[in-house]
Amino acid sequence: MRPNIIFILSDDHAARAISAYGAGLNQTPNLDRLAKEGIRHDACYVTNSICTPSRAAILTGTHNHVNCVTTLDTHLDNRWPNVAKTLQQNGYKTAIFGKWHLGEGKAHEPAGFDEWAVVPGQGDYWDPAFITAQGRKRIAGYATDIITDMSLDFIGRNSDGEEPFFLMCHHKAPHRNFQPHPKWEHLWESQDLPLPESFNDTYENRAKAAEAAKMRVRSDMNWEDLGLVQPEGPSDVAGELMVDGWWVRKVPELRAGESITVVDAKTGENFTFDDPQAFAEFKYQRYMKRYLRTVQSIDENIGRLLDYLDENGLAENTLVIYSSDQGFFLGEHGWFDKRFMYEESLQMPFLARLPGSIPAGVTSRDICCNVDFAPTFLDYAGVAKPSYMQGCSMRPVLEMQTPNDWEQLAYHRYWMHNDVIHGAWAHYGVRDQRYKLIYWYNEDLGQVGARANGAPPEWELFDCELDPFELTNVADKPEYSEIFKTLLSKLDRKMAEIGDIPRHDSQAILKARQEKAA
Numbered sequence: 001m002r003p004n005i006i007f008i009l010s011d012d013h014a015a016r017a018i019s020a021y022g023a024g025l026n027q028t029p030n031l032d033r034l035a036k037e038g039i040r041h042d043a044c045y046v047t048n049s050i051c052t053p054s055r056a057a058i059l060t061g062t063h064n065h066v067n068c069v070t071t072l073d074t075h076l077d078n079r080w081p082n083v084a085k086t087l088q089q090n091g092y093k094t095a096i097f098g099k100w101h102l103g104e105g106k107a108h109e110p111a112g113f114d115e116w117a118v119v120p121g122q123g124d125y126w127d128p129a130f131i132t133a134q135g136r137k138r139i140a141g142y143a144t145d146i147i148t149d150m151s152l153d154f155i156g157r158n159s160d161g162e163e164p165f166f167l168m169c170h171h172k173a174p175h176r177n178f179q180p181h182p183k184w185e186h187l188w189e190s191q192d193l194p195l196p197e198s199f200n201d202t203y204e205n206r207a208k209a210a211e212a213a214k215m216r217v218r219s220d221m222n223w224e225d226l227g228l229v230q231p232e233g234p235s236d237v238a239g240e241l242m243v244d245g246w247w248v249r250k251v252p253e254l255r256a257g258e259s260i261t262v263v264d265a266k267t268g269e270n271f272t273f274d275d276p277q278a279f280a281e282f283k284y285q286r287y288m289k290r291y292l293r294t295v296q297s298i299d300e301n302i303g304r305l306l307d308y309l310d311e312n313g314l315a316e317n318t319l320v321i322y323s324s325d326q327g328f329f330l331g332e333h334g335w336f337d338k339r340f341m342y343e344e345s346l347q348m349p350f351l352a353r354l355p356g357s358i359p360a361g362v363t364s365r366d367i368c369c370n371v372d373f374a375p376t377f378l379d380y381a382g383v384a385k386p387s388y389m390q391g392c393s394m395r396p397v398l399e400m401q402t403p404n405d406w407e408q409l410a411y412h413r414y415w416m417h418n419d420v421i422h423g424a425w426a427h428y429g430v431r432d433q434r435y436k437l438i439y440w441y442n443e444d445l446g447q448v449g450a451r452a453n454g455a456p457p458e459w460e461l462f463d464c465e466l467d468p469f470e471l472t473n474v475a476d477k478p479e480y481s482e483i484f485k486t487l488l489s490k491l492d493r494k495m496a497e498i499g500d501i502p503r504h505d506s507q508a509i510l511k512a513r514q515e516k517a518a
Contacts, residue, residue: 003354004159004318005092005166005377006151006305009058010298011051011099011175012338013324015042015349017295025193025330026292030303031351034322037360038353039398043367045410045431046326049338049345051101051175053415054325054370059083059102061374061389063411065500070415075103081388083374084112087166090383093158097150098143098170099123104131113168117150119143123172125179142181144173148301152308159314166377169305173294176336177224180293187296193288195281198469201333205472207440207458214423215335217287218280219253225336226251226286228262231270254279284331291330319354319380323373332469339424341412341438342470346431354380358398366397367408367433390498408433411494417444418451425453428500429460430491436462436470437487441503457504461487478517485510 016023020035021042047057048064056062056069059082064070067080084094096110100118103109109131110116117130117137128143129136139146151169158165203211214220223229228251254260259274273279302322309315327345329335338345348370352358357380371391378385379393396402410431417426426445429438438460444452461475461484474480488506495502 001317002091002164002382003357003380004155004164004314005087005380006155006169006318006320007167007373007377008169008171008302008305008320008322009055009099010171010173010322010324012326012328013174013295013298013349014328014330014344015347016330016344017174017292017328018349018351020351021349025288026295028295028299030299030306031322033306034302034320034351034353035361037355038320038351038358038362039400040363041350041352041368041397042347042363043365043410043433044323044348044350045346045367045369045412046348047369047371047410047412048414049326049340049412050414050416051325055100055102057370058325058373061371061385061391063371063390063498063500064413064415066390066498069102072416075108078108078111081386082112083377084110084166084168086112086378086383086386087381088112088114090381091163092381093163093165094167095151095154095158095165096168096170097154098147098168099172100131100170109133115154118170119172122175125172128172142297144171144181144297144301147171148304151305155308155314156312159312164381166381171298171301173298174291177222178287178290178294180290181297184293184296187293188289192285193292195284196331198333198471199281199284199331200277201471203333207438207460207473208453208455209340209425209427209440209442209458210333212418212423212425212453212455213335213340214421215329215337215339216253217284217331217334217336218276220250221283221287221336222249223251223265224249225290226283227265227290228286229265231261231263251283287336288330316355319357320352321373322351323348323370337422339414339416339422341414341427341429341431341436343436343464343468346410346412352398354398359400362400364397364400364402365433366402366406367410367431368394368397369410409490409494411491411498411500413500415445417442418453420451425455428491428495428503430487430494431464432487432490434463434465435483435487436460436464437475437484437491438462439491439504443503459484459509481513481517484513 015021020032053064056067088094094113095115117132129138254276261272327347332344375385375391375393379395413428427440440458459475460473462470
């Protein structure tokens with residue numbers, strides 16, 4: 001009997017914000033239940049750490065240079081084949097509810113789904129609008145609850161046993177700006193969360209891209225992210241400026257000798273600071289608590305879904321997968337957001353349960369990527385993988401039967417070079433089970449809105465076993481010269497395999513390194 005498939009995707013949910021991953025930040029008992037009754041995957045990586053390209057890779061099983069969704073401004077042509085179309089053609093009832101973020105209008109709306117209702121753009125947390133095949137509608141309530149309601153309604157109407165169903169339940173949470181449900185607003189009210197070891201990173205011994213990024217908690221978070229206003233009120237906000245047509249409303253960094261007063265937008269409480277580090281840590285606590293409170297509703301609604309499957313006799317024959325569209329920085333390196341190939345942004349949480357197939361309570365470090373999701377859905381559905389898909393089914397990994405020839409390698413490419421808001425530079429690279437090689441090619445490639453930064457190309461190599469926080473670039477250290485050469489060869493092979501065009505010349509690079517060493 002072919003299983004039902006429920007794929008739950010959140011937005012910007014870091015693995016560290018799931019208690020099953022052991023970071024000790026929060027408690028997510030329902031997500032932990034998935035891990036306890038199935039598998040917790042610790043080496044699932046995104047091929048492009050930004051919302052729209054990741055979703056395109058998940059749906060099509062292809063890398064972004066193939067599906068042409070490389071940035072937030074490139075949308076998916078819905079004439080493309082995708083996993084929902086294939087499952088629909090093979091007898092599955094299909095649906096998607098929640099965040100789509102692959103474009104709007106007839107050319108980009110969901111295709112291959114019997115039912116769909118998706119939020120425009122990022123969507124709203126409260127009283128969100130939905131786009132459907134019948135037009136737009138607005139639904140009162142909290143988005144995470146509403147998306148779950150839609151999913152449960154679909155399951156209830158399509159679980160008669162005659163045809164299996166494939167459901168994509170795509171939450172907008174916990175994307176910025178964080179808006180937790182009031183029931184969770186008092187969590188961590190009287191306690192502080194631990195500061196990451198690398199929060200005060202100075203970005204020494206790294207490529208220039210790390211220091212150039214505009215994703216610092218201490219200087220780049222918006223007033224709305226932190227739930228703050230100035231004493232004068234929200235209409236007079238310091239740090240608001242027009243940059244290349246964008247309004248940037250950042251809470252300014254406090255400098256030595258200065259003081260600042262900020263106001264809680266909800267309670268009106270005043271906070272005054274004259275110490276830059278204390279103000280930075282205050283921002284971190286505000287950020288993390290609002291973020292984790294928003295996550296709490298995700299966990300609550302996972303519980304609703306799992307309980308429904310139990311109560312209606314569906315749990316035994318339903319594959320449930322939980323993931324996020326990429327990782328997220330929770331203060332590591334002093335950052336929020338994602339985009340980079342550094343571990344906190346690269347790693348996607350991945351939990352999966354299917355009784356009788358996936359062993360209970362196991363973990364895996366075998367490397368998988370989001371292009372592997374679609375082939376995995378098809379494998380469990382008993383459908384052959386189409387030739388256009390570039391990923392591989394994760395099924396043997398999930399069932400703890402990883403073949404000896406499994407490719408333990410993840411490829412990542414971020415295309416949005418030096419955007420005005422985040423300042424993240426374009427790069428690509430590979431990660432194996434110990435090392436990570438990143439190439440910052442520092443070209444804007446003519447992208448709309450992108451700006452060249454004038455920096456020369458740079459390589460970063462990290463020994464993730466000895467340096468798990470990725471604080472020391474060893475690309476130019478003599479003792480790692482052979483490792484660099486090996487990782488470069490892996491990068492070249494992977495790019496040739498998937499058909500991506502390199503911006504580097506390996507022969508010239510190795511020759512130059514040889515001459516420098518001589």
